[in-house]
Amino acid sequence: MAPRRKTVLLALLLLLFPLALAPGTPATAAPAITALRFADIPSGGVTLKATVVMPAARGSYPAAIMPSSWGLNDLEYVAQAQAFAARGYVVVSYTPRGWWLSGGEIDTAGPQDLADLSTVIDWALANTDADPARIGAAGVSYGAGISLLGAGTDPRIRAVGVLSGWTDLAYSLYGDETRHRQAADLLGIAATLLGHPGAELTDKLADFAANRDVDQVVTWASTRSAATHLDQINANAPAVLIANAWGDSFFPPNQLTGFFDRLTGPKRLELRPGDHAIAELTGLAGLPNDVWTSLARWFDQYLAGRDTGIGAEPAVRITPWNAPAEQYPTWAALSTATTRYGLGGIRTLDGTGLLGGAATTGWSKALPTDRDTVANGGLVLLTNGAAAFTGRRPWIWLPAVDRTRAGVWAAERPTSVTRLRGIPRLHVNLSGTDATGTVVAYLYDLDLAGKASLITHAPAGWHTTSGGARTLDLGLGATAYDLPAGHSLTLVLDTTDPLYYDDNAPNRSITVTGGSYLDVPLR
The missing domain is CATH 3.40.50.1820 (Alpha/Beta hydrolase fold, catalytic domain)
Structure with a gap:
């Protein structure tokens, strides 16, 4: 059999295999x-x-x-x-x-x-x-x-x-x-x-x-x-x-x-x-x-x-x-308003900060540069691909996020549905950075049992000639998501995600400081 024909038959089998598994549909007349x-x-x-x-x-x-x-x-x-x-x-x-x-x-x-x-x-x-x-x-x-x-x-x-x-x-x-x-x-x-x-x-x-x-x-x-x-x-x-x-x-x-x-x-x-x-x-x-x-x-x-x-x-x-x-x-036209959620200081009891209200100052949160957490964007193709068929977003149990490796900020729980529409934007102030580095931001839907479903995420990096303090303005992935009443909009920041290369030096830290905030487009 000619190579072209073998290739054709193989491709046809691969393409038509799902049809063999699909339920039959009535034949309909169509032009020849x-x-x-x-x-x-x-x-x-x-x-x-x-x-x-x-x-x-x-x-x-x-x-x-x-x-x-x-x-x-x-x-x-x-x-x-x-x-x-x-x-x-x-x-x-x-x-x-x-x-x-x-x-x-x-x-x-x-x-x-x-x-x-x-x-x-x-x-x-x-x-x-x-x-x-x-x-x-x-x-x-x-x-x-x-x-x-x-x-x-x-x-x-x-x-x-x-x-x-x-x-x-x-x-x-x-x-x-x-x-x-x-x-x-x-x-x-x-x-x-x-x-x-x-x-x-x-x-x-x-x-x-x-x-x-x-x-x-x-x-x-x-x-x-x-x-x-x-x-x-x-x-x-x-x-x-x-x-x-x-x-x-x-x-x-x-x-x-x-x-x-x-x-x-x-x-x-x-x-x-x-x-x-x-x-x-x-x-x-x-x-x-x-x-x-x-x-x-x-x-x-x-x-x-x-x-x-x-x-x-x-x-x-x-x-x-x-x-x-x-x-x-x-x-x-997707969004009719933008709500600013300020990042507040970290509570000693649970290692979580408040997300909401005016951005406050006088606090800081250190993130190690080479320590991952359970917060991540998943696997290319598979994670979000599965969500398209199941209707369920990938999730983590938020208490399992190691607070010594990540910053976590949770908003008050609203009494009605919050409709996110558009591109959330994070403004984060950093200190103690190297000339190059990476942080990754994750926005979650947190229920009362601690289950956090991923709404959107994005990495942000910098490549400069010197270290020190800097500000990052990051657009998270565009999204449309209804946050249910009683659920908390929750932000996690860490420095490593398998989806991306990071540009962090090992055994270092990046410090998030006051004045940081998250702008969320709502409808």
């Missing part, structure tokens, strides 16, 4: 579509492997171009390609260069990848019934990033679906001056096992791990970021749908909100519970899925000429971690 066919698309001296499916009847149809995710191939979208073809689309999904059986080396959404996307569009126009005036690009993760960047370089792309994608790759790697360890490690492992990373990517990942040549890695990542090319995207004015998860550990959603605000064409932002690419997962297996339904409505509206109503709906749709979906006209 062509059988899935494979294509080799020459581009820039390499051959890209692709699959094609479209309506069986000849005509002129909108096209959906779908680059595959990091580590996957063109068969990733088999179920959705068939669904879109049944809606009247030509669908060409392809494996970007350097992955699986496509030629060349991984370009990480660089100029070669963007040229390839345009070449795939050329090929679709020459070899299918695709309408040149109705071209869309969409994908999950890597495919999302390539699609959005491609909308800035190729004006033929009139609609984009950015599913679990990034807008600022440098932020994804170095957000708040802290290297995101587990996410980068997994990207490197996938590239080594399933692709051809080449010298450029290998060198950049090695530099990232070794914390060297940071400026060069940031420059490399920034050129591969839609935020850097926003003017070109706005000039082309595609209709952009961005869908992501609150707990995305690869591409944290804080990077999306400002970018979304600055988009000037038709746009929509959707945020749901989960982690990277988890919300789209069941749709890839052909099961009903909100994200893919939104993408179909979006493409129907802006490519197929069908009024689905999505263009008239509020531009922001969120599903909180523990509440029904909500819609808002803008990102800023």
Whole structure:
């Protein structure tokens, strides 16, 4: 059996396995579509492997171009390609260069990848019934990033679906001056096992791990970021749908909100519970899925000429971690007020400080630099991914947080539900710091039994030429969460988390001092 066919069969089995476990659904009539066919698309001296499916009847149809995710191939979208073809689309999904059986080396959404996307569009126009005036690009993760960047370089792309994608790759790697360890490690492992990373990517990942040549890695990542090319995207004015998860550990959603605000064409932002690419997962297996339904409505509206109503709906749709979906006209409209919770002095009895009221002075709390606690952000993909299916946030028993290793501040228990909506922001004063260092902040929902469910968290680092006193202003991960009546909003600060590299010297300490506070956006 030919290698291509073996690869195809293996991928099909992996993709269709969930369908074998799913309950059966009644068959429904759908327009006839062509059988899935494979294509080799020459581009820039390499051959890209692709699959094609479209309506069986000849005509002129909108096209959906779908680059595959990091580590996957063109068969990733088999179920959705068939669904879109049944809606009247030509669908060409392809494996970007350097992955699986496509030629060349991984370009990480660089100029070669963007040229390839345009070449795939050329090929679709020459070899299918695709309408040149109705071209869309969409994908999950890597495919999302390539699609959005491609909308800035190729004006033929009139609609984009950015599913679990990034807008600022440098932020994804170095957000708040802290290297995101587990996410980068997994990207490197996938590239080594399933692709051809080449010298450029290998060198950049090695530099990232070794914390060297940071400026060069940031420059490399920034050129591969839609935020850097926003003017070109706005000039082309595609209709952009961005869908992501609150707990995305690869591409944290804080990077999306400002970018979304600055988009000037038709746009929509959707945020749901989960982690990277988890919300789209069941749709890839052909099961009903909100994200893919939104993408179909979006493409129907802006490519197929069908009024689905999505263009008239509020531009922001969120599903909180523990509440029904909500819609808002803008990102800023999520919150109607901000409450400041001052950090107070630590009580001797239980080692906990008060969170609330005016920020007080005259106190301090020392944190050792190389001692972890049970407070953590969990495991990349797994922790927040499981929460998307179970509806339960990861939790710890708060009394188990070692107060000699962490600072803990708990708010008074409100008598009504507190609705957190947006990005909590921590202002923390530090003393006795080294020239470089890291702290990690966790915001919890604490019940009466001591169970603390994680609402959001974020690390913050600094890299300076001298130590001493300093102030950090940190945006925690964007969130939407209803704190139940009688529960306490609780902040934990420590210096180590397995999700991230820290830049703390061993056997040292960092001291949190008075005047620190937490601003929480509420509705």
